[in-house]
Structure formats: structure tokens, C-alpha cells
Amino acid sequence: MQHIHWIGTGLSAIPGIKKLIQDGHQLTVWNRTVHTAKTSLKNLDVEIREFSINDLKKQLNNNDILVSMLPGDWHVPLANLCLEKKSHFVSSSYISPEMLKLNQPFQDLKLSCVNEVGLDPGIDHAMAHHLVQDLKSRDLDSDISIDFISYCGGVPKIPNPFRYKFSWSPAGVLKALKSPSKSIKNGREWNVERPWDAITSYVAPLPKPEEFEVYPNRDSLPFISQYNFNQEWNINQFVRGTLRLQGWADAWSGVFKEIESLSFPEGDTRLKEMSDNFWKENAYDKGEPDRVILCVSLKAEKNNNPLYHKTYVLDAWGTDESTAMARLVSIPVAKAVELIKSGALISGVSSTPDSPEIVSKWMEMVNSLCQHLKIIDHLKQ
Numbered sequence: 001m002q003h004i005h006w007i008g009t010g011l012s013a014i015p016g017i018k019k020l021i022q023d024g025h026q027l028t029v030w031n032r033t034v035h036t037a038k039t040s041l042k043n044l045d046v047e048i049r050e051f052s053i054n055d056l057k058k059q060l061n062n063n064d065i066l067v068s069m070l071p072g073d074w075h076v077p078l079a080n081l082c083l084e085k086k087s088h089f090v091s092s093s094y095i096s097p098e099m100l101k102l103n104q105p106f107q108d109l110k111l112s113c114v115n116e117v118g119l120d121p122g123i124d125h126a127m128a129h130h131l132v133q134d135l136k137s138r139d140l141d142s143d144i145s146i147d148f149i150s151y152c153g154g155v156p157k158i159p160n161p162f163r164y165k166f167s168w169s170p171a172g173v174l175k176a177l178k179s180p181s182k183s184i185k186n187g188r189e190w191n192v193e194r195p196w197d198a199i200t201s202y203v204a205p206l207p208k209p210e211e212f213e214v215y216p217n218r219d220s221l222p223f224i225s226q227y228n229f230n231q232e233w234n235i236n237q238f239v240r241g242t243l244r245l246q247g248w249a250d251a252w253s254g255v256f257k258e259i260e261s262l263s264f265p266e267g268d269t270r271l272k273e274m275s276d277n278f279w280k281e282n283a284y285d286k287g288e289p290d291r292v293i294l295c296v297s298l299k300a301e302k303n304n305n306p307l308y309h310k311t312y313v314l315d316a317w318g319t320d321e322s323t324a325m326a327r328l329v330s331i332p333v334a335k336a337v338e339l340i341k342s343g344a345l346i347s348g349v350s351s352t353p354d355s356p357e358i359v360s361k362w363m364e365m366v367n368s369l370c371q372h373l374k375i376i377d378h379l380k381q
Contacts, residue, residue, distance in 0.1 A: 001026060002026070002063050002064060002065065002341060003026045003027075003028065003061065003064045003065075004020060004025055004026060004027045004028070004064070004065045004067065004337055005027075005028050005030060005056065005059065005060060005064060005065070005066045005067065006020070006027060006028070006029050006030065006067040006069070007029075007030040007031070007051055007056070007066070007067065007068050007069060007070055007074075007078070008030075008031065008068065008069030008070045009029060009031045009036065009037040009040045009041065009069075010069060010168065011167055011168060011323065011325075011326055012069065012092075012118075012167075012168070012325060012326045012329040012330055013069045013326070013330050014040055014041070014322065014326060014330065015321075015322045015326050015327045015330045015331050015334075016067075016329075016330025016331050016332075016333045016334040017029060017041065017044075017046070017330070017334075018041075018044065019330075019331050019334040020334050020337060020338075021044055021045070021046055023338070025337075025338075025341075027046055027047070028046075028047045028048075028049060028059065029041065029046055029047065029048045029049070030048075030049050030050070030051040030056060031048065031049075031050070031051055032050070032051050033050075034048055034049070034050050053077075053081070056081070057081060057084075057085065060081065060082070060085040060087050061085065061087070062085065062086045062087065063086065063087065063088070064085070064087040064088070065087065065088045065089075065090060065337050065340055065341070066078060066081070066082050066087055066088065066089050066090070067090045067091070067333060067337060068089070068090070068091045069091070069092070069330070069333070072093045072094075072096070075089075075091050075093055075096070075099060075115075076096065076098045076099055076102070079099060079102055079106075079113055080102070082111065082113070083102065083105050083106065083109065083111070086109055086111065087111065088111050088112045088113070088114075088340050089106075089111075089112070089113045089114070090112075090114045090115075090117065090333060090336050090337055090340070091114075091115050091117075091333075092115070092116070092117055092118030092119075092121075092122060092329055092330075092332070092333050093115055093116070093118075093121075094115065094116060094121055094218075095115045095116060095349060095351060099113070099115065099349055100349055102349055103348045103349040104348070106347055106348045106349055107347045107348040109347070110347045111347055112340050112345045112346065112347055112348070112350070113348065113349045113350070114336045114339075114340065114345060114350055114351070115349070115350070115351055116351035116352055117332050117333055117335070117336040117351070117352050118328070118329040118330070118332055118333060119152065119292065119294070119325070119328040119329045119332070120150075120152035120294065121351065121352070122329075122332050122352050123294060123314070123328060123332060123352075123362075123366050124150050124152055124240070124294060124296055125226075125227075125351055125352035125354075126352050126359050126362040126363055126366070127150075127294070127296035127312040127363070128148070128150060128223075128227045128296055128298075129227060129228070129352070129354040129359050130312070130356075130359050130360075130363065130375075131296065131297075131298040131310055131312065132227050132228055132229065132298065133228075133356055133359070134308075134310065135298060135300060135308050136230070138307070138308060140300060140302075140307055140308070141302060142230060142232035142233070143232065143234070143302065144233060144234065144300045144301065144302050144307060145233075145234045145235075145236045145300065145301045145302065146229070146233045146234065146235050146236060146237075146238070146298070146299070146300055147236050147237040147238075147297075147298075147299040147300075147301075148227075148235070148237065148238045148239070148297070148298050148299075149202075149237065149239050149241070149295070149296070149297045150239070150240045150241070150294075150295070150296045150297075151202055151204075151212070151214045151240075151241050151242070151243040151293075151294070151295050152241075152242065152243055152292070152293070152294040152295075153212070153214075153242055153243030153244055153292070153293055153294075154167070154290055154291070154292050154324070154325045155243075155244065155245050155290070155291050155292075155293065156245075156284070156288070156290060156291065157288075157289040157290060157291040157317045157318065158288065158289070159245055160282065161251065162251050162252075162281070162282045163244065163245045163246075163247045163248040163251045163252070164244065164245070164248060164251075164252075164282065165282050165283065165284050165288075165290070166278060166279060166282055166283050166284070167283075167284055167290060167323060167325055169275055169279065170274070170275040170278040170279055170282075171271060171272065171275040174255075174259060174271055174274060174275060174278075175271070176195075176217075177194070177195055177196075177255075177256065177259045178194075178259060178262075178264070179195075179217075179218065180192060180193045180194075181195065181198070181215075181216040181217055181218055181219065181220070181241075182216075182218075182219040182220060182221050183216040183220040183221070183237075183238060183239035183240070183241075184220070184221070184235050184236070184237055184238040184239070185237060185239070186236065186237070187234070187235070187236050189221070190216070192215075192216060194256070194260065195215040195216070195217070195242070196215070196249060196252075196253075196256045198215045198216055199213050199214070199215045199249050200213070200214055200215070201213060201214070201246075202214040202243065202295070204243075204293055204295050204313060205295070205311055205313050205376050205378075206293075206313060206315055206372065207372065210293075211246055212243045212244060212245065212246060212293065213243070213244045213245070213246060213247075213248050213249055214241050214242065214243050214244070215241055215242055216239045216240070216241045217240055217241045217242045218240070220238055220239050220240045220241075221238070223238075223240060224238055226351065227354075228354065233300075243293055243294075243295070255274070258270075258274070284323075287320070288318075289317045289318035289319070289323075289324075290317065290318045290323045290324050290325055291315070291316070291317045291318070291324060292314070292315070292316045292317070292324040292325055292328055292370075293313075293314065293315055294312075294313070294314040295311060295312065295313050295314070296311065296312045297309075297310070297311035297312070298310060298311075299378075306378075306379060308379070309377070309378040309379050310375055310376065310377050310378065311375070311376045311378065312373075312374075312375050313372070313373070313374055313375075313376060314366070314370050314372065314373050315370060315371060315372040315373075316328060316369060316370035316371055316372070317371060324370070327369045327370075328366075328369055328370070331365070331369055332352075332362070332365070332366075335362065335365055339353070339358070344358065
């Protein structure tokens with residue numbers, strides 16, 4: 001029988017594990033510390049094992065599904081283990097160049113290696129696919145100008161002076177501030193070395209519109225083809241970015257200055273000190289609600305005449321059962337597992353599916369996970 005092996009029981013994993021158990025799937029949970037996993041999964045009837053590669057290798061069988069919720073540097077080794085054991089692989093992380101090299105081996109074995117099926121990346125992909133498919137269905141001229149934006153952020157529902165709170169180690173957030181970005185602005189490639197050099201304002205079209213600070217994140221450009229943009233379209237703007245509360249840039253100005261002065265790997269010690277301090281001072285309190293906002297927008301114009309303009313807007317916050325971030329990351333991962341079991345996903349290395357049928361079902365699932373989800377047609381307002 002096809003068995004699921006889920007590695008990692010961090011804060012963003014629990015709702016997905018619970019979903020699979022409640023839906024009656026055969027599941028083994030692996031974690032570095034069994035006691036921690038048992039505490040997180042109390043009252044659930046599930047097998048829990050101490051994680052080690054050797055033990056996992058003994059238990060992983062042909063056609064099983066391995067889910068990795070570990071840090072990104074674990075994913076490729078675990079995917080290679082899946083190839084060795086002829087098993088499927090799932091993660092919520094971005095597809096790395098090293099992972100992409102495994103596409104043909106997974107295809108040859110008719111196995112799925114599904115990534116980017118969390119929140120961002122993940123739900124944002126499904127929204128983008130829906131909007132692009134909708135635009136193409138309008139049968140407009142190919143000579144149109146396109147603006148695409150996708151902004152996502154996890155923020156405290158109750159704002160604090162730091163304008164941000166951490167639900168896991170701050171080290172990853174701090175390191176991301178050292179990462180350059182690529183996007184398209186005013187029809188040209190826009191390269192930014194540091195996020196704080198590109199912070200702008202964005203008004204999210206929520207029931208009561210709210211203004212946030214946003215900046216481009218990572219390299220947006222490969223997603224132009226991933227979202228199936230027509231080659232004939234003239235792209236005026238294309239950006240995938242991060243969203244923060246108003247006042248975040250001012251609250252973090254000192255952090256930006258220090259991060260910019262650090263050299264790596266020499267700066268790792270100081271980065272750890274900063275991370276530890278932030279964790280003590282700005283972690284979520286027990287039961288404190290977090291909030292997730294995701295906006296994906298697509299606009300088409302010709303000769304400055306708007307032809308299409310729609311925005312997906314999502315707003316979710318934590319409840320007594322789970323944080324918003326945990327729900328929106330791990331339950332889509334569980335959904336991907338179920339799609340593999342049903343045979344609905346293609347073999348090879350892939351991200352959130354783009355078929356209209358699956359995208360529609362994906363968004364039905366998302367609607368059940370958040371307090372507000374709507375597509376706004378700006379031309380009809």
C-alpha cells in the first residue's frame with residue numbers, strides 16, 4: 001500500500017499532517033526529536049519515528065510519497081533518495097537548479113517530484129495561473145501591455161512597534177535581506193541589490209483597503225514562462241514580492257544598516273546573535289494571532305486603454321486551532337500528496353499544477369483556509 005512519510009513537525013507542518021491523518025491516509029511522521037513531535041501531534045493516532053537518513057531508507061518503499069518540511073538544503077538529497085527507492089517527493093520550497101536537474105530521472109521512473117506547493121510559492125502560483133488563463137480566454141489582441149504583481153506577507157494581526165513578529169528562527173529573514181532581486185519595471189529589467197532600496201507602497205484591495213510596504217523578492221523573471229505568458233505580450237511590470245506593515249522600513253532601518261555591513265561567512269556569528277535577540281523580543285506569544293495577506297494582480301492595456309484588470313486578494317489570520325501561516329503552507333502540501341495518490345499529477349520535477357481543473361479545486365481548498373478570499377474586477381467597480 002502507498003505510504004506517506006512526512007519529515008519535520010515544525011510550526012508550519014502540523015495542519016497538513018492532521019489533514020492527512022483525518023482523511024485516513026497511512027502516514028509515518030519523522031522528526032529529529034520524537035518527544036517534540038509527540039507534543040505537537042498529541043491526541044493523534046500516528047506513527048512517529050526519530051529521523052535519520054539510514055532509518056528512513058529502510059522504511060521507504062516503491063511508490064511511497066516522501067514529504068520534506070526540512071530546510072531547503074535537505075531537499076535534493078532526499079529527492080535523490082526517492083529516486084533510489086522509486087518514491088515520489090513533495091516540498092513547499094522553491095525549485096533549485098540542482099532539483100531541476102533531477103527532472104529527467106523522475107520522468108524516466110514515472111515519479112512525481114512536486115515543489116512550490118505551499119503559500120508563497122504555491123497558492124500565489126495557482127492565483128497567477130487562474131488570472132492568466134482568464135485573460136487568454138478573452139481573445140484579445142496579442143499586442144497588449146501587461147502589468148503583473150504578486151505580493152505576499154506574514155505579519156502580526158496585532159501590530160507591534162517592530163512591525164513584525166517571528167514564528168520561526170529569524171535567521172532566514174535576516175539572510176534574505178542580503179539577497180538581490182530581479183523584476184521588470186517600466187518595461188525594463190530592474191535589478192536591486194538590497195530590498196530596502198526598492199520599498200514602495202501598495203494599497204491592498206481588501207474590504208477596507210489597507211496600505212502596506214512592498215519590495216521585490218528573489219528573481220521574478222523565470223515565472224513569466226512558468227505562468228504561461230504569451231511571448232507576444234509587452235510586459236511593463238512583472239514582480240513577485242514581499243509585503244510588510246506600514247512603518248516596517250523605519251522600524252528596521254538599524255537592522256538594514258548592520259546587515260549591509262556584515263560579510264559572510266564571517267558575519268554568521270553576529271547574524272546568530274541578532275536572530276537570538278529578535279526571537280526573544282519579537283516572537284509570537286502563545287495564542288497570539290498572526291495574519292497573512294496575499295495579492296496577485298494582472299492588468300492588460302492597449303494604447304493606455306484598460307482591457308483587463310483583476311486582483312486575487314487573500315486575508316487570513318490565526319485561530320485557536322492553527323496559525324494562518326501554518327494552514328496556508330502545510331494544507332496545500334497535503335493536497336499535493338493527495339493528488340499524487342490519485343494519479344492526477346505529471347511525472348518529473350514540477351510546481352503547483354496549472355491545469356484549469358486542478359487550479360479550480362486548489363482555490364476551493366484555499367477558500368476554506370482563510371477568512372477572506374475574492375477576485376476583484378477593477379473594470380467593473
